[in-house]
Amino acid sequence: xxxxxxxxxxxxxxxxxxxxxxxxxxxxxxxxxxxxxxxxxxxxxxxxxxxxxxxxxxxxxxxxxxxxxxxxxxxxxxxxxxxxxxxxxxxxxxxxxxxxxxxxxxxxxxxxxxxxxxxxxxxxxxxxxxxxxxxx
Amino acid sequence: xxxxxxxxxxxxxxxxxxxxxxxxxxxxxxxxxxxxxxxxxxxxxxxxxxxxxxxxxxxxxxxxxxxxxxxxxxxxxxxxxxxxxxxxxxxxxxxxxxxxxxxxxxxxxxxxxxxxxxxxxxxxxxxxxxxxxxxx
DNA sequence: TATTAGCCTATCGGAATACTAGGATTAATT
DNA sequence: AATTAATCCTAGTATTCCGATAGGCTAATA
Numbered sequence: 001x002x003x004x005x006x007x008x009x010x011x012x013x014x015x016x017x018x019x020x021x022x023x024x025x026x027x028x029x030x031x032x033x034x035x036x037x038x039x040x041x042x043x044x045x046x047x048x049x050x051x052x053x054x055x056x057x058x059x060x061x062x063x064x065x066x067x068x069x070x071x072x073x074x075x076x077x078x079x080x081x082x083x084x085x086x087x088x089x090x091x092x093x094x095x096x097x098x099x100x101x102x103x104x105x106x107x108x109x110x111x112x113x114x115x116x117x118x119x120x121x122x123x124x125x126x127x128x129x130x131x132x133x134x135x136x
Numbered sequence: 137x138x139x140x141x142x143x144x145x146x147x148x149x150x151x152x153x154x155x156x157x158x159x160x161x162x163x164x165x166x167x168x169x170x171x172x173x174x175x176x177x178x179x180x181x182x183x184x185x186x187x188x189x190x191x192x193x194x195x196x197x198x199x200x201x202x203x204x205x206x207x208x209x210x211x212x213x214x215x216x217x218x219x220x221x222x223x224x225x226x227x228x229x230x231x232x233x234x235x236x237x238x239x240x241x242x243x244x245x246x247x248x249x250x251x252x253x254x255x256x257x258x259x260x261x262x263x264x265x266x267x268x269x270x271x272x
Numbered sequence: 273t274a275t276t277a278g279c280c281t282a283t284c285g286g287a288a289t290a291c292t293a294g295g296a297t298t299a300a301t302t
Numbered sequence: 303a304a305t306t307a308a309t310c311c312t313a314g315t316a317t318t319c320c321g322a323t324a325g326g327c328t329a330a331t332a
Contacts, residue, residue, distance in 0.1 A: 160308095162307090162308070162309090163308085163309080164308090178309080178310090179311095181309090182309085182310070182311080185309095185310095192308095192309065192310090193308085193309080194307095194308065194309045194310075195306095195307065195308055195309075196306065196307045196308060197307080197308080198307080198308045198309060199308075199309080200309090
């Protein structure tokens with residue numbers, strides 16, 4: 001299940017990508033337009049800034065803005081920041097790999113093989129989708 | 137993230153599918169072979185029985201067994217019983233649809249469109265995978 | 273210097289997850 | 303009939319995570 005954090009994050013990013021000018025947009029404005037709790041959104045945007053997807057400006061007239069062009073922002077990056085691993089099981093995660101403690105051997109694990117397929121299919125979509133594609 | 141319930145359930149089903157005879161297998165045996173807490177496994181197998189994927193025999197010499205051939209047991213059915221919705225968001229779920237309360241219009245929702253793609257890709261895999269495929 | 277807006281940490285309630293306990297029930301064996 | 307072995311079933315618990323909130327701090331602008 002997709003977390004609200006990810007959902008809200010994607011909505012906020014899309015909102016920013018739809019702006020014509022590149023002036024900073026305030027949290028309050030995004031929060032109202034997209035029906036998102038302002039304080040919660042605040043923490044989401046903060047994490048997007050810390051990972052280099054968003055830029056921010058403090059003080060009066062401040063807000064958040066996209067650092068890169070929407071066509072250059074890949075879903076793989078966004079999802080990994082917001083949701084964490086794309087894989088459904090740590091033992092098939094490319095970026096967040098962890099061995100299962102109950103599994104003696106990954107090579108013969110039925111779950112492992114199935115989840116690799118799912119991971120690859122999902123990755124294929126996220127790698128081929130940019131923020132621009134979400135704006136349509 | 138895949139729940140342990142689903143993971144254990146898949147392992148147990150695969151274990152049963154690998155058996156040569158169709159005699160009932162006891163929970164204790166599966167639990168030991170697959171490193172799964174017996175009591176937890178008990179509740180998982182129970183739900184698989186209630187949804188018609190497994191059969192059981194009570195009393196001495198009892199246990200669980202597959203009702204259908206492994207080639208006739210689809211991942212779509214197993215996953216839906218164990219994990220619930222395959223979709224990552226209720227608003228794109230085929231079997232567990234729910235409207236989002238924060239979304240005014242699904243047609244223009246950026247998350248919706250993306251998650252439909254993911255759902256379809258995942259469904260395609262689960263529809264083309266049977267329990268037999270997991271046994272290899 | 274006053275105001276605005278992001279920065280940051282801490283916390284909290286509720287829901288879901290991952291189990292666990294213990295008795296009831298059923299069936300085979302002795 | 304008694305014993306044993308297994309599932310059935312309800313309930314409960316411990317822990318973790320999620321979504322959200324509170325409140326002060328810092329930086330930038332007017």
